[in-house]
Amino acid sequence: MSEALRVGLAGLGTVGGGVIRLLDANRELIARRAGRAIEVVAVSARDRYKDRGVDLTRFAWVDDTTALAQQADVDVVVELIGGSDGPALTLARSTLNAGKSFVTANKAMLAHHGYELATAAEAARVALKFEAAVAGGIPVIKGLREGAAANAIGRVYGILNGTCNFILSKMEAEGRDFAEILAEAQALGFAEADPSFDIDGVDAAHKLSILASIAFGTRPAFDTVAASGIRHLLGADIAEAAALGYRVRLLGLAEDGPDGLFQRVHAHLVPVDHPLAHVTGSLNAVVAEGNFVGRLLFQGAGAGDGPTASAVVADLIDIARGEYGPPYAMPAASLVAAATADSGERRGRAYLRFTVADRVGVLAEIAAAMRDAGVSIESLIQRGAMADGSVLVAIVTHEGPERSVAQALEKLRGSQSLVGQPLWMHILG
Amino acid sequence: MSEALRVGLAGLGTVGGGVIRLLDANRELIARRAGRAIEVVAVSARDRYKDRGVDLTRFAWVDDTTALAQQADVDVVVELIGGSDGPALTLARSTLNAGKSFVTANKAMLAHHGYELATAAEAARVALKFEAAVAGGIPVIKGLREGAAANAIGRVYGILNGTCNFILSKMEAEGRDFAEILAEAQALGFAEADPSFDIDGVDAAHKLSILASIAFGTRPAFDTVAASGIRHLLGADIAEAAALGYRVRLLGLAEDGPDGLFQRVHAHLVPVDHPLAHVTGSLNAVVAEGNFVGRLLFQGAGAGDGPTASAVVADLIDIARGEYGPPYAMPAASLVAAATADSGERRGRAYLRFTVADRVGVLAEIAAAMRDAGVSIESLIQRGAMADGSVLVAIVTHEGPERSVAQALEKLRGSQSLVGQPLWMHILG
Incomplete structure (x- = not known):
């Protein structure tokens, strides 16, 4: 068996802890599948002494997160800090410039800087992977980039935000208005104290811009996503929709048409016989329509430490196997700066x-x-x-x-x- | 751009024709995604002069199918002949022995000889790929082998035969018995004249044994799949199930337990709130339950020339990108010969x-x-x-x-x- 793939892990929140737990729990299995061990060797986070429920003493501690890329014994950096700019972006750039592969769950950074980072990764001939950035544990980046790669994609759309879907499902089941359910979800910890990224569609728009880039060979274009959320929905809207044979879902939808790329996050009425109508609770699901394969559906948990860690480690296994692939399904140089459809x-x-x-x-x-x-x-x-x-x-x-x-x-x-x-x-x- | 990946295509039935049409229709897109062109250079089938609706004059014609592997200008052989043994197996062996990659949709051959072929592919350091062998266009082989690779899989199950699901959906919608619907489906060409491979669960068993091998790291073990079909179902069974809150689906299900590998193809009652209950018509769907990712669902068209060609060409794109991966998710030498659970x-x-x-x-x-x-x-x-x-x-x-x-x-x-x-x-x- 080859030498271990050595990982530097930046960010030790719930997902970072999940990655460590997963690599511990499935260590032997992963080594068999990857052909070599995958080992965290160094970690970095803001607070060294916070109790995260995992033993960190076996890893080197790096105070300055951006220095992780310079650790001689680190082959690949996993970034789980978050934020479109700041330390996450600095770390991404320094890792790729150091000729090391980079794995991230950071949808905001990819939506804003994905093209630059893909270009840097290709120049350095290293991997830039981000399965966890879209739809949590669902391997939809891989599904689009590789599984559906033979197809011209007509449109890609899906339920990309579990918090919104949880709220909509609860509104549907209980016939109540948005504001009431949100307050409950916040009290239970299912929704952030400042939920606007979720409920106003920004989070889904980040993810959609990544999917659209892969599906259509366009540069990620977050700024042209028309995004709105579910803040103004009433229980009565959901009841009216049901009476007409529909369920209400917040969908991100992208289409590549003759007049340019169209990207929208918006509440939709989905016919009850469509598979997305049966995606309830905090699940995510993505549909891709290809010109030969027809309609593909990928469904699963869109968030949470276990599912997200599953996606992060899947990327590490790809890298351990030597499978780098182009980040957005084709070389960055051939990604088109698409016009925005009207x-x-x-x-x-x-x-x-x-x-x-x-x-x-x-x-x-x-x-x-x-x-x-x-x-x-x-x-x-x-x-x-x-x-x-x-x-x-x-x-x-x-x-x-x-x-x-x-x-x-x-x-x-x-x-x-x-x-x-x-x-x-x-x-x- | 690198040199083209040159393909020898054996078998020119509906799927073979679909592969040629797909490579024609999406030629430029595929070259961008794969980093190089993918070109059929030689073909072989039983009848050279049959009209297949595609222009074959631009390809070299090889009379002896098994000689395709020896063509000097062929980099990879695609086998769409079918049958667990005979010319398909001979071609597989000769291709891998010639040090060339091999792509196939042949579930029966893989179920019976997959372990031997995986061993040969690894010895030759070439790719053995078979996305099209299970669930048609759905990238479920990739989803399990790579997307879910970080997880210990508890069980994998799904709707693996579109003909059976079509018949069950129609029985459900129309309240009629199996025999009537089968006769209609045969008249319409949706079911084979000899439908036993489909309706007695043999086809699903072939596919299940492949999924189980990938999910559990076991050698493909078709002989230990307990398979039965839907021949004896009455409309009344479906009505009783519905009254109890279930829909009837023919499921292939595999589990790796303490006393060994359990593999079964059998008609199941599926709760109406389970996603498989909403998979109707000839669609396929596969569920994998991982210890970190939870429940993943992959759904789409399980057969047909377009979807199957989509999967075949996805494999070719992987090969063009240099991504070979272990055929059954880990080196053949570490696949376990599992005991059969009671x-x-x-x-x-x-x-x-x-x-x-x-x-x-x-x-x-x-x-x-x-x-x-x-x-x-x-x-x-x-x-x-x-x-x-x-x-x-x-x-x-x-x-x-x-x-x-x-x-x-x-x-x-x-x-x-x-x-x-x-x-x-x-x-x-």
């Missing part, structure tokens, strides 16, 4: 929900705005007044350009008839 | 259906056999007589050893009360 040109069906005052003429005003913008209404449901006296109007449109829907909503902006902002969800076609 | 020791819940004569004492006889064997009954449903006067009795047992159920059925063997064989399905726990 969402107004997209055709689709929409779910629109208005909270309105309970008085004469409101429905006529909404209907007129739709007509004037050329939006054709497939169905409209108005329910009786809620506790605060306001009334919900839910509309499903026929297929048409998104521009028209935007125009209709623009016409209604500032209307005295509306209580709060309208909600617009797309219907997955 | 199914009698397994604990689980069972669905038992008896077709009985409509007369006094029948139920008492069945109940007594259960009691005497120590089988505890959770629920029992007896419906009114069918057209032929016989009566169905469906039983769900509490969890217990399978040995007891087998004993109860043995006690009832030859009973004048029973019309035909009882049906035993396992309940997925």
